[in-house]
Amino acid sequence: MGARTSRPAPIATGAVNLLFAAPALLLFGMFVLLPLATSLYYAFTSWNGFTQPEWIGLSNFRRAAADPVHLRAYLHVTIYILGTLVLEVGFGLLMAVLLNSQRRGFGLMRGFFFSPMVLSMTAAGLLWTFVLDYRSGLINSVLRGFGLDDWAQPWLSQPGTALGAIVLVSGWRFAGFYMIIFFAALRRIPRSVYEAATLDGAGPVRQFFTITLPMLRRQTLTCVLLAVTGGFAGFDLFFAMTNGGPFNATEVPATWIIKQGFDNNQLGYATALTVILAVVVMVVSLIYLRMSERVDAVRY
Amino acid sequence: MRLHMTTTSVLAVLATAGFATIAAAQTEVRFTHAMTGGSNRAALDEIIANFEAANPGITINQIVFDDDIYQDTGLITQLQSNEVPDIYFQWAGFPLSRDVEAGFAADISAEMGAGWSDRFIESAFTDGAGTTVNGAIHMVPLSLDVTNxxxxxxxxxxxxxxxxxxxxxxxxxxxxxxxxxxxxxxxxxxxxxxxxxxxxxxxxxxxxxxxxxxxxxxxxxxxxxxxxxxxxxxxxxxxxxxxxxxxxxxxxxxxxxxxxxxxxxxxxxxxxxxxxxxxxxxxxxxxxxxxxxxxxxxxxxxxxxVIGVTTGLVVHAQAPNREAAITFLDFLTTPESQVLWAEGGSLSPVEGVTDMAEMDPQMESMAEMLGNAxxxxxxxxxxxxxxxxxxxxxxxxxxxxxxxxxxxxxxxxxxxxxxxx
Amino acid sequence: MPSVTDRRSPGEWVQFAVGGLIVAAMFYPTVWMVLSAFKTNREIFRDPFGLPDQWLWGNFAEAWTEGRLGSLYLNSIIVTASAVTISVFFATAAAFAFSRLEFPFRRTLHRLMLIGLLLPPPVVAIPLFSILRDLDLLNTRWALILPGAAWSLSLTVFIMYGYFQQVRTDMEEAAMLEGANTWQIFRDISLPMVWPSMLTMAIVNTINIWNELMFALLFIVEEEKQTLPVGLIRFFGRYSTDYSMVFAALTITTLPILALYFLLQRHVIAGLSATAMD
CATH class of the missing domain: 3.40.190.10 (Periplasmic binding protein-like II)
Known part of the structure; x- marks a missing residue:
């Protein structure tokens, strides 16, 4: 990531130029950095949001380490992220290849395939709550229509299927986004490369693995990073569809934080959970960035 | 509809009492609850309309949440905000005592002492009913709910x-x-x-x-x-x-x-x-x-x-319009208002209302069940x-x-x- | 590349059919939503797939008034337009400063601003709540506009900086030699140069802020100031049993956005893919 062009000579120098960055810095400082900094304080307190916070040292963190639902939330978000890597990034890549054609109709198909992306997660989540409904949902209606009554499940009501159902909806919404990214990159691969491979007797599958995939490496790395950081931020879909249930089976860090903070009035504890989340996301991303840079270094 | 009624009633007051000017400013009482619909809500709306007709200087602004959201984030975010509601709905018992401890729920013993509390059934104000905390009254009871x-x-x-x-x-x-x-x-x-x-x-x-x-x-x-x-x-x-x-x-x-x-x-x-x-x-x-x-x-x-709970209304300790809020709650718990309330499908805690109101037969049987428990x-x-x-x-x-x-x-x-x- | 008039090979027909089938299956829930919005509750249960017996346009009018969708739309528009304008202009100015100017702590401040790329907003939800309370902004549209704009800055600065780095500095240097001051250069030369990418970022930020749910859920209490996502959740809570109402509300709130998307497809797609490239 990041533009690699070297920086031209500055137009002007001097502290006064800070003024151009000042509005953005102030806004950013006020609503991003300041809350981050204050959470470092609140995380060490017992605080219900109304009375004065009371310093309790590491208690919140000890509690977080022993909170089974909190720990499971990280398991769930990991499963969710792995699922989205398959259903969003992987599926998106396949669809980019499939829909990569100049023929009439393909542009329209790409447009339709992408369209769920402009719906809000909330609308998507609510719509899918109906699609997945046990009694009258679309999926169970189809299954019953084929006489597969036993296959009809209360998808969002069972711990065993709820998380999978959410991953599916997430895939539905985001696959188009990754498809478009891959598609834009595919268009830049010279056709001659494929033609040469065809002359060498390579079929479409081999071409995919020997040409397409390596050529899309950089986009793939970016997409994976987006899916991972986006996955940790996941809240809307979970809130709209299950709000962590049934039996915390779809609890992810964001839903658990909001529950602790606002349902249970334990803002100190919830803030400690946010600090943990921030650290986890930063560490995972930085490790990932470092690793992917090393991949670059090995190749070139 | 409500605006219309208020305007006409203001005019009526002007005409009959001959006030020179309209009362300086409308007092807006903010009242948050979780009654999104149904006949309870219809009854409440009717009582509020009656109230606003009788008290032209006060309007009641209802801030309504779906039940689950009210309990999850709806109420607490309001209680903590700078613009607190004057009156909020709450369950008696632990939720109320927690609010008292956090400083949200006002002590209304003084207002209740002046004869107001006598309107209610005998058991309405006890620590057991959960409407009082440490002997002080913090809730105006509104319904006896059989919860199951x-x-x-x-x-x-x-x-x-x-x-x-x-x-x-x-x-x-x-x-x-x-x-x-x-x-x-x-x-x-x-x-x-x-x-x-x-x-x-x-x-x-x-x-x-x-x-x-x-x-x-x-x-x-x-x-x-x-x-x-x-x-x-x-x-x-x-x-x-x-x-x-x-x-x-x-x-x-x-x-x-x-x-x-x-x-x-x-x-x-x-x-x-x-x-x-x-x-x-x-x-x-x-x-x-x-x-x-x-x-x-x-x-x-x-x-x-039988399993049951009292629910009622709480005046916020920082309520900007405490006096108007009390005026409204007083009006809401008059036998006349409570008859409307009971006919909307609630078991009223006000003495004698259950007999006066023409209640839904299901509510009658519920009242009977309470009596036999x-x-x-x-x-x-x-x-x-x-x-x-x-x-x-x-x-x-x-x-x-x-x-x-x-x-x-x-x-x-x-x-x-x-x-x- | 074969021209469009060439006959398609069997392989291409298979590609077309498979692609079409997948796309149709994925678009079907949206169609189902729109069709169900015209039905009665009973009909949705009885015949979930068919066309409506009667097209009940009244469902939409009822959902519109019952759900106060007009006011939700208005609030979403106000919040989104303000936050997007603020974020794009502030970020462009900052990106200009980081790429064209020199001042103390430039590198540090630049890096600091990119923190938001890796942080999910839930991590500040709680302290932000108390900061907004202290500023007396809770329950006002500013509680969504300012944090919404602030959380869009990292990505916008990042992308705009990238564009500035790609654009040659010749014109700016020429203006400088003619004695223009920095502000004039920014306003008259640089802004027009990066205008297209500002539009791109405006689209991206619009999608993000328009759809934002968590801040909207926590920072706004009064119905009159709520935005669409929260309004939808509350509508669903209230009418969760009245399918046709919920479908009507969903249709009203999503169809215009979908239409707008199909109209601006090129720009939206360009915008969103730009955020992930390079």
């Missing part, structure tokens, strides 16, 4: 020749008949745990001695020691004969109730507020009735106990630390949905509660 009874679809019962069961065995026989005929015997929308949790507590209160029930929920004794295995086993019996809807843990409380009103399930254990919602959710020809949870153990301490058990989530109550509710849901055995659920419950300290 078993509603049933009369047509389907007749179709299979069933009658309301009186013993647990009869109850199971009814369920078995229904399940064998492909019906969903009991529907509960339990994604928030309290609908079934309330009923499970009712069942528990029938088989666990009162002091042990209390001790377990106060964390003075483990649930295992207190004898909570038995109620969990009873729930397991129900699960095993196919009593419950399969999607209970994904269904919200309201959709659960709607499933009952649509005839997609035969019985629905929930509180007295179902009556107030029937107007919105059920067809006019929908026939339903209720029976209390059948006697499980005739030799138990209180085999016919040998004990009144409060729902745990309004009486005991919320985290403990919710853990117990969740344990009940584990068993009823077949996720865990009673033993495992009990282990989980005691471990979870022990970790709370």
């Amino acid at each position: 009874t078993i509603w049933y679809n009369v047509d389907i019962f007749e179709e299979y020749g069933l009658t309301p069961p009186e013993t647990w065995e009869e109850f199971k026989a009814v369920i078995t008949t229904l399940a064998e005929n492909g019906e969903t015997p009991i529907v509960t929308g339990n994604n928030e745990f309290w609908p079934l949790g309330n009923w499970a507590s009712h069942i528990a209160a029938r088989v666990v001695p009162a002091d042990q029930f209390d001790a377990a929920l106060r964390q003075e004794m483990t649930f295992a020691e207190a004898g909570f295995l038995r109620p969990l086993e009873l729930l397991e019996e129900l699960h095993e004969i196919g009593a419950f809807n399969r999607d209970m843990q994904g269904l919200g409380a309201d959709p659960g109730m709607a499933t009952f009103f649509q005839g997609a399930a035969v019985m629905h254990p929930i509180g007295s507020w179902l009556v107030g919602l029937a107007a919105d959710l059920a067809d006019d020809d929908f026939r339903y009735s209720q029976f209390d949870t059948p006697v499980i153990d005739p030799d138990a301490e209180a085999p016919q106990s 040998d004990a009144m058990v409060p729902p745990p989530d309004t009486t005991y630390p919320l985290a403990v109550a919710e853990a117990w509710y969740q344990a009940a849901a584990f068993v009823a949905s077949g996720e865990r055995s009673p033993e495992d659920a009990l282990d989980w419950l005691d471990t979870t509660v022990a970790a709370l300290n």
Whole structure:
């Protein structure tokens, strides 16, 4: 990531130029950095949001380490992220290849395939709550229509299927986004490369693995990073569809934080959970960035 | 509509009393609650309209939330904001005492002392009713809710020749008949745990001695020691004969109730507020009735106990318009207003209203049930630390949905509660 | 590349059919939503797939008034337009400063601003709540506009900086030699140069802020100030049993956005893919 062009000579120098960055810095400082900094304080307190916070040292963190639902939330978000890597990034890549054609109709198909992306997660989540409904949902209606009554499940009501159902909806919404990214990159691969491979007797599958995939490496790395950081931020879909249930089976860090903070009035504890989340996301991303840079270094 | 009425009434006052100027500014009383619809809400709207007609200087601004959101984030974000509501809806008992402790709930003993409290039934203001905290009155009681009874679809019962069961065995026989005929015997929308949790507590209160029930929920004794295995086993019996809807843990409380009103399930254990919602959710020809949870153990301490709670309105301690808020609450609890309120489908805590009002027959039977009960058990989530109550509710849901055995659920419950300290 | 008029090979027909089938299956829930919005509740249960017996346009009018969708739309528009304008202009100015100017702590401040790329907003939800309370902004549209704009800055600065780095500095240098001051250069030369990418970022930020749920849920209490996502959740809570109402509300709130998307497809797609490239 990041533009690699070297920086031209500055137009002007001097502290006064800070003024151009000042509005953005102030806004950013006020609503991003300041809350981050204050959470470092609140995380060490017992605080219900109304009375004065009371310093309790590491208690919140000890509690977080022993909170089974909190720990499971990280398991769930990991499963969710792995699922989205398959259903969003992987599926998106396949669809980019499939829909990569100049023929009439393909542009329209790409447009339709992408369209769920402009719906809000909330609308998507609510719509899918109906699609997945046990009694009258679309999926169970189809299954019953084929006489597969036993296959009809209360998808969002069972711990065993709820998380999978959410991953599916997430895939539905985001696959188009990754498809478009891959598609834009595919268009830049010279056709001659494929033609040469065809002359060498390579079929479409081999071409995919020997040409397409390596050529899309950089986009793939970016997409994976987006899916991972986006996955940790996941809240809307979970809130709209299950709000962590049934039996915390779809609890992810964001839903658990909001529950602790606002349902249970334990803002100190919830803030400690946010600090943990921030650290986890930063560490995972930085490790990932470092690793992917090393991949670059090995190749070139 | 409301604006129109206010304007006309202002004009009327101007004309008759001959005021020179309109009262300086309208006082806006902010009132937040979770009555989104139904006949309760219609009654409330009517009372508010009457109030605004009688008090042209005051308007009531209702801030309404869906029930679940109200309890989750809706109320607490308001209580903590700079612009606090003057009046808010709350459950008596633990939620109220927590609000008092946090400094949200105003002490209204002084206002109540001046004859106002005499309007209410005798038991309205006690620590037991949960409307007072340390002897000070912090709530204007508005409804006595029976939080659990078993509603049933009369047509389907007749179709299979069933009658309301009186013993647990009869109850199971009814369920078995229904399940064998492909019906969903009991529907509960339990994604928030309290609908079934309330009923499970009712069942528990029938088989666990009162002091042990209390001790377990106060964390003075483990649930295992207190004898909570038995109620969990009873729930397991129900699960095993196919009593419950399969999607209970994904269904919200309201959709659960709607499933009952649509005839997609035969019985629905929930509180007295179902009556107030029937107007919105059920067809006019929908026939339903209720029976209390059948006697499980005739030799138990209180085999016919009823589970119920008082709900009411609280004045915020920082209410910007306290005086106007009190004026409104006073108006709301006059016998005249309460008759309207009771006819909307509530059990009024004001003396004599139940006799004066032309109440829904279902509410009459509910009032009768309260009269005949040998004990009144409060729902745990309004009486005991919320985290403990919710853990117990969740344990009940584990068993009823077949996720865990009673033993495992009990282990989980005691471990979870022990970790709370 | 074969021209469009060439006959398609069997392989291409298979590609077309498979692609079409997948796309149709994925678009079907949206169609189902729109069709169900015209039905009665009973009909949705009885015949979930068919066309409506009668097209009940009244469902939309009822959902519109019952759900106060008009006011939700208005609030979403106000919040989104303000936050997007603020974020794009502030970020462009900052990106200009970081790429064209020199001042103390430039590198540090630049890096600091990119923190938001890796942080999910839930991590500040709680302290932000108390900061907004202290500023007396809770329950006002500013509670969504300012944090919404602030959380869009990292990505916008990042992308705009990238564009500035790609654009040659010749014109700016020429203006400088003619004696223009920095502000004039920014306003008259640089802004017009990066204008297209500002539009791109405006689209991206619009999608993000328009759809934002968590802040909107926590920071706004009064119905009159709520935005669409929260309004939808509350509508669903209230009418969860009235399928046709919920479908009507969903249709009203999503169809215009979908239409707008199909109209601006090129720009939206260009915008969103730009955020992930390079």
